[in-house]
Amino acid sequence: MTDISMTSAQSQSQTGKIVLRWLLYIALGLFALFYLMPLFVMITTSLKSLDEIRTGDLIALPREVTFDAWRTAWSGACTGIQCEGVRPYFWNSILIAIPAVAISTLLGAMNGYVVAHWRFRGANIIFSLMLFGCFIPFQVVLLPMARTLGIMGIAGTIPGLIFVHVIYGLGFTTLFFRNYYVTIPSELTKAAKVDGAGFFRIFWSIFLPLSLPIIVVTVIWQFTQIWNDFLFGVSFSQAGTQPVTVALNNIVNSTTGVKEYNVDMAAAIIAALPTLFVYVVAGKYFIRGLTAGSVKG
Amino acid sequence: MTKWLEENTPKLVLAPSFIAVLIFVYGFIAWTAWVSFTRSRLLPRYDIEGLIQYERLFASPRWDTALNNLFVFGILFILIAMVLGLILAILLDQNIRTEGAIRTIYLYPMALSMIVTGTAWKWILNPGLGIEAMVRGWGFESFTFDWLVNPNMAIYTVVIAAIWQSSGFVMALFLAGLRSVDGEIIKAAQVDGIPTWRIYTAIIIPSMAPIFLSAFIVLSHLAIKSFDLVIALTGGGPGYATDLPATYMYAMAFSRGDIGQAASSAMIMMMVVFAIVVPYLYSELRSKDD
Numbered sequence: 001m002t003d004i005s006m007t008s009a010q011s012q013s014q015t016g017k018i019v020l021r022w023l024l025y026i027a028l029g030l031f032a033l034f035y036l037m038p039l040f041v042m043i044t045t046s047l048k049s050l051d052e053i054r055t056g057d058l059i060a061l062p063r064e065v066t067f068d069a070w071r072t073a074w075s076g077a078c079t080g081i082q083c084e085g086v087r088p089y090f091w092n093s094i095l096i097a098i099p100a101v102a103i104s105t106l107l108g109a110m111n112g113y114v115v116a117h118w119r120f121r122g123a124n125i126i127f128s129l130m131l132f133g134c135f136i137p138f139q140v141v142l143l144p145m146a147r148t149l150g151i152m153g154i155a156g157t158i159p160g161l162i163f164v165h166v167i168y169g170l171g172f173t174t175l176f177f178r179n180y181y182v183t184i185p186s187e188l189t190k191a192a193k194v195d196g197a198g199f200f201r202i203f204w205s206i207f208l209p210l211s212l213p214i215i216v217v218t219v220i221w222q223f224t225q226i227w228n229d230f231l232f233g234v235s236f237s238q239a240g241t242q243p244v245t246v247a248l249n250n251i252v253n254s255t256t257g258v259k260e261y262n263v264d265m266a267a268a269i270i271a272a273l274p275t276l277f278v279y280v281v282a283g284k285y286f287i288r289g290l291t292a293g294s295v296k297g
Numbered sequence: 298m299t300k301w302l303e304e305n306t307p308k309l310v311l312a313p314s315f316i317a318v319l320i321f322v323y324g325f326i327a328w329t330a331w332v333s334f335t336r337s338r339l340l341p342r343y344d345i346e347g348l349i350q351y352e353r354l355f356a357s358p359r360w361d362t363a364l365n366n367l368f369v370f371g372i373l374f375i376l377i378a379m380v381l382g383l384i385l386a387i388l389l390d391q392n393i394r395t396e397g398a399i400r401t402i403y404l405y406p407m408a409l410s411m412i413v414t415g416t417a418w419k420w421i422l423n424p425g426l427g428i429e430a431m432v433r434g435w436g437f438e439s440f441t442f443d444w445l446v447n448p449n450m451a452i453y454t455v456v457i458a459a460i461w462q463s464s465g466f467v468m469a470l471f472l473a474g475l476r477s478v479d480g481e482i483i484k485a486a487q488v489d490g491i492p493t494w495r496i497y498t499a500i501i502i503p504s505m506a507p508i509f510l511s512a513f514i515v516l517s518h519l520a521i522k523s524f525d526l527v528i529a530l531t532g533g534g535p536g537y538a539t540d541l542p543a544t545y546m547y548a549m550a551f552s553r554g555d556i557g558q559a560a561s562s563a564m565i566m567m568m569v570v571f572a573i574v575v576p577y578l579y580s581e582l583r584s585k586d587d
Binding site for chain 2: 024025027028031032034035036037038039041042045053054057058059107110111113114115118120123126129130131132133135136137138139140141142143144145146147148167168170171174198199200224227228229230231234235245248249252253261264265267268269271272275276278279280283286287290291
C-alpha cells in the first residue's frame with residue numbers, strides 16, 4: 001500500500017518536473033522571440049516593395065522578395081542632398097576604424113606592459129588617471145576637441161576622427177592589456193633582464209607572443225566601439241567624411257521625397273553587418289571584452 | 298646617454314599617452330568647466346562671470362524636461378534591465394541544452410549601433426504601419442499604440458529600445474556571477490532539502506552583490522550617456538518631449554550655437570556620472586592595493 005502511494009507521489013513529482021521544464025523552455029523561447037523580432041522585421045521589411053509595406057502586415061513574410069531596397073540603400077539613397085547610398089560612408093567607417101583600432105591597440109599593449117611590469121614611481125597614479133578618463137561623458141570634451149581639431153587643421157577629416165578615437169580609446173586598451181599582463185609572472189621579466197634583454201626585446205619576444213587572446217579581445221572591443229560610434233562621428237565630420245552611422249541616421253531622417261522604409265531597413269542592416277559578423281564569428285571574445293570593460297580592475 | 302635612455306624607456310613609452318590623456322581629458326574638462334562660468338554664446342569668452350550659465354540652465358524648461366526624462370528613463374531602464382537580466386540568467390542556469398544558442402540570441406543586440414537599434418524600433422513602433430497598424434489589421438480596430446508620437450509616452454519607447462539592446466548583456470554578467478557561486482554550498486543546501494527558489498533568494502543572489510553593483514554602474518553610465526538612441530528613435534521629439542541631457546548639450550553646442558549652455562550642461566552630466574562612478578572606482582582601486 002505504502003509502496004503504491006510512494007510511486008504515485010513520485011510520478012506526480014515527475015510530471016510536475018516535466019511541466020516545469022516545458023514552461024521553462026516556453027519562457028526562454030518567448031524571450032528569444034522578443035530579441036529576434038526587430039531583426040526579423042528589419043530583414044523582411046528590407047525585402048518587400050513599398051506597396052507591400054503599405055498594404056501588408058508588419059511581421060508578414062514578403063509575398064514577393066525584391067532586393068531593390070538593398071541596391072538603393074547601398075548606392076542610391078539620399079543623405080540630405082547627396083544620393084549615393086551608404087557605400088561611401090561605409091568605406092569612411094572602414095578607413096576610420098582600421099587605423100584607429102590598430103594604433104590604440106598597439107599603444108594600449110605598450111602602456112599595459114609598462115604599467116604591469118616596469119613600474120616606476122607614479123606609474124599607478126598615471127594608470128588611475130587614464131582609467132578615470134574611460135568614464136567621462138564625452139559631451140564634456142566635445143567643444144574643446146572641436147576647436148583643437150580646427151587648430152590642428154584636421155577638423156572634419158578622417159584623420160581627425162582617427163585621432164579622436166585613438167585618444168579616447170587609450171584608457172580601455174591600456175586597461176585590457178594591463179589586466180592581462182599582470183597575470184604573467186614578473187620572474188619571467190627578471191630572468192630575461194638578467195640575460196641582458198632590454199625593454200623592447202622582452203616585449204617583442206616574450207609578451208607579444210603570449211598576447212594573442214587579449215589582442216583579439218581588444219581589437220574586437222575597439223572595432224565595435226568605433227564602428228558603432230555616433231557622437232564623435234556626427235560632431236567632428238562634414239559632408240563626405242561621415243561614418244556609416246551618421247549616414248544611416250541622415251537617410252532615415254531625410255525628409256525629402258517618399259519615405260522608403262525598406263531602404264531604411266536595408267541601410268540599417270548594412271551598417272550593422274560588420275559588428276554582427278564579428279559577434280557571430282568571435283562572440284566569446286566579444287563577451288569577454290564587454291565584461292572586462294564593465295567589471296573594471 | 299644610452300644608459301639614461303635604457304633606464305627611462307618605460308617612462309618615455311608611457312609619456313605620450315599620459316600627456317594625451319592630461320590634455321585631452323583633464324585639460325579639456327578644465328576648459329569646459331571654465332567656459333561654463335562665463336558669458337560665452339556663439340564664441341567662447343574667458344572672463345569668469347559666476348554661475349550665470351547654470352542659472353540659465355535651470356531656468357530653461359527644456360533642460361527641466363531633459364533632467365526629468367533622465368530620471369524616468371534611467372530608473373526604469375536600470376531597474377527593468379536588471380530584473381530582466383537576472384530572470385534570464387536564472388532561467389538559463391537550469392542546465393539548458395541549447396544554452397549557447399539562446400545566449401547568442403539574447404546578447405546580439407549589444408553588438409549593434411544604437412542608431413541601428415533606434416532605426417529598427419522607430420519602424421516597429423510607428424503608428425501608421427507598425428505594431429498599431431498590424432493589430433488593427435487583425436480586427437482590433439480601436440487598438441492604439443502611439444507612444445512614439447505621443448509627447449507624454451515617447452520617453453517610454455526609448456526605455457523599451459534601450460532594454461532590448463542592453464538586457465542580454467546584464468544577463469551575461471549575472472550568468473557569470475551565478476556560475477561563480479561555490480557549488481559545494483549549493484549542493485549542501487540541496488542535500489538538506491532546501492527548495493530551489495530558496496537557494497536562489499537566500500544563498501546565490503546575496504553572494505552576487507558585487508555583480509549587481511557593477512551592472513548598476515554600467516547601466517547608469519549607459520543611461521546618462523544615452524544620445525544616439527534618442528536621436529535615431531525620436532530625434533528628441535515630439536517637440537522636446539524625449540530630450541535627455543546629452544541631446545540638450547548637443548543641440549546647444551552644434552545647432553543653437555550656445556557654448557555657455559553646452560558647457561554647463563556637459564558639466565552637470567559629468568557630475569552625475571562622477572557621483573555614481575567615483576565612489577565605486579575608489580573602492581575598487583583601494584581593494585586592489587590591499
